[in-house]
Amino acid sequence: EMSNGAILDLTNAPEKYKGLMSWEKLISESQERNVLVIKPENLEKVMEICRHYGVSATKMANFTDDGYYHVKDHDQTVVYLPMDFRNQGLPQMEIKSHWIPPEVYEPELPILQDLTQTALDLLGRPNIQSFDWVSTRYDYEVRGGSFLKPLAGPGKGKNNAIAYRPVLTEKEIVIESSGSNPWQGDIDSYHQGINGVVDAIGRTIAAGGSMDQLTFNGNLTCPKPENDEYIAAQVMRLLKGASDAELAFGTPRISGKDSTSLEREVLNTETNEIETVKAKPELMMSSLCVIPDESTITSTDFKLARDLIYLVGDTRDELGGSEYYLMKGETGANVPKSDSDELKPRYQTVVDAVKSGVVHSAQYLEKGGLWAGLANSAIGGRLGAEIDLTPISNGLERADKILFSQTTGRFLVTVHPENKKYFEKQMEGIYTEQIGVVNETNNVDVTYMGKQTIKTEVDNMKFMNQGEIKH
Known part of the structure; x- marks a missing residue:
């Protein structure tokens, strides 16, 4: 969305479990991961900081302006979608909600002297x-x-x-x-x-x-x-x-x-x-x-x-x-x-x-x-x-x-x-x-x-x- 395009290479994506398929790498919700957007001239400086603190970091993608979201894995194209479709291709989900306050009551519990x-x-x-x-x-x-x-x-x-x-x-x-x-x-x-x-x-x-x-x-x-x-x-x-x-x-x-x-x-x-x-x-x-x-x-x-x-x-x-x-x-x-x-x-x-x-x-x-x-x-x-x-x-x-x-x-x-x-x-x-x-x-x-x-x-x-x- 920021640049109207990107190319993402999954080849070197760190895997928590070996043998993941391309689509699994792409949509996995494994936690404790972050995405950083870095200017090219700052890449090596950021990687050095990560190495210093023992944090795994892998360069995965570049922004483009060609209007396409392109995902590859070992030189094979996995996804190639127009950005317009990726961002607006599916209609917004509509979920109906209706609140009715539940019928609740305060219980009448016996009064105990010794609790x-x-x-x-x-x-x-x-x-x-x-x-x-x-x-x-x-x-x-x-x-x-x-x-x-x-x-x-x-x-x-x-x-x-x-x-x-x-x-x-x-x-x-x-x-x-x-x-x-x-x-x-x-x-x-x-x-x-x-x-x-x-x-x-x-x-x-x-x-x-x-x-x-x-x-x-x-x-x-x-x-x-x-x-x-x-x-x-x-x-x-x-x-x-x-x-x-x-x-x-x-x-x-x-x-x-x-x-x-x-x-x-x-x-x-x-x-x-x-x-x-x-x-x-x-x-x-x-x-x-x-x-x-x-x-x-x-x-x-x-x-x-x-x-x-x-x-x-x-x-x-x-x-x-x-x-x-x-x-x-x-x-x-x-x-x-x-x-x-x-x-x-x-x-x-x-x-x-x-x-x-x-x-x-x-x-x-x-x-x-x-x-x-x-x-x-x-x-x-x-x-x-x-x-x-x-x-x-x-x-x-x-x-x-x-x-x-x-x-x-x-x-x-x-x-x-x-x-x-x-x-x-x-x-x-x-x-x-x-x-x-x-x-x-x-x-x-x-x-x-x-x-x-x-x-x-x-x-x-x-x-x-x-x-x-x-x-």
């Missing part, structure tokens, strides 16, 4: 479990430049993000994180899209990042939208939600990948009939943030006994699509709703608090809510905690909703007692409540309205957090 077993069971769910065996099996050191690894603390909790120095001779640090919750799309995929962005930013900030140099990749997967008007509408609302959030936070999407055919026909062995199995529409928002140096990097694990535990951000009755409801076989109706005007000043205040150095640990709260975050910090630090939910009830009047709500934009942070006044002064105007204290015991005790709600040991939590999926 210990429920809380432990939640830690083992696949979306919450640690998967530490995966993280320790594979290389995560990034040429020795890692500053924040997948696992946190001596007890190997999970970190909000990873952070590393991509160029070892430079100071800049890259923080990578993500956000996604496809079950929220069963209620409203618009809020699912917004929340994926909000969660990824929150996790990045908890790890020591900011919104200044933060960008996104959007990775969409869904069943074939051309076959289902409702799925097409879900996808449109999902993308619109993410786009609105990116614009609101000033965090652009610079790339992405789509897989729009996640459905398969399978044989139902009970009925002996062919059924179509479809995945849920999902948009994995992968974030990348560049920070000046490692001075703000913060992990999730509790650091010191006597540290004060704070909840930043209020908790609402927003358990729709939550892990707690899913564990109970329910979906719910109250999907978390994120307000960028409310969250932006909160996020910036947390950024400033972390930069000041008073925050010992920071955990962004998402899947599993406050309880999952508290458990992860305790597991990582091998330290216990005493928690009182009463100050943060906000009219919820149920301990399970306070513990397991997945309201977005919340953080669990710890601060040394000597910095209590300074931290609380920093957080003025932002919902911040002290809810507990870290201790040296192996116990986590949670109370609500003066009554014990959870009493367990960190060792039990870690055991349950190994989860349902094992290697």
Whole structure:
């Protein structure tokens, strides 16, 4: 399109798998590849840079102005198409979409005074479990430049993000994180899209990042939208939600990948009939943030006994699509709703608090809510905690909703007692409540309205957090 023609030679195309046919080389979607357009006089300079960093680079094509897209492989012509046909030869696909809000409801679950077993069971769910065996099996050191690894603390909790120095001779640090919750799309995929962005930013900030140099990749997967008007509408609302959030936070999407055919026909062995199995529409928002140096990097694990535990951000009755409801076989109706005007000043205040150095640990709260975050910090630090939910009830009047709500934009942070006044002064105007204290015991005790709600040991939590999926 830039020059009205090109000639591409596949003869020396690097092959991930030997023996690929010409058409396979041309349309393969193998990842981690990039195309560079280079002036002829700069070719050798670019190739030298690639050799220096050990990056494979192959000259493949030249632009022409003859009006044709010409592809060869070992001197045989594979494609020879007029550029007009290549760019405009096929009509634009039209997909019909029709959104009908699903009929959803809030379940009436029994009120339990003792939530210990429920809380432990939640830690083992696949979306919450640690998967530490995966993280320790594979290389995560990034040429020795890692500053924040997948696992946190001596007890190997999970970190909000990873952070590393991509160029070892430079100071800049890259923080990578993500956000996604496809079950929220069963209620409203618009809020699912917004929340994926909000969660990824929150996790990045908890790890020591900011919104200044933060960008996104959007990775969409869904069943074939051309076959289902409702799925097409879900996808449109999902993308619109993410786009609105990116614009609101000033965090652009610079790339992405789509897989729009996640459905398969399978044989139902009970009925002996062919059924179509479809995945849920999902948009994995992968974030990348560049920070000046490692001075703000913060992990999730509790650091010191006597540290004060704070909840930043209020908790609402927003358990729709939550892990707690899913564990109970329910979906719910109250999907978390994120307000960028409310969250932006909160996020910036947390950024400033972390930069000041008073925050010992920071955990962004998402899947599993406050309880999952508290458990992860305790597991990582091998330290216990005493928690009182009463100050943060906000009219919820149920301990399970306070513990397991997945309201977005919340953080669990710890601060040394000597910095209590300074931290609380920093957080003025932002919902911040002290809810507990870290201790040296192996116990986590949670109370609500003066009554014990959870009493367990960190060792039990870690055991349950190994989860349902094992290697």
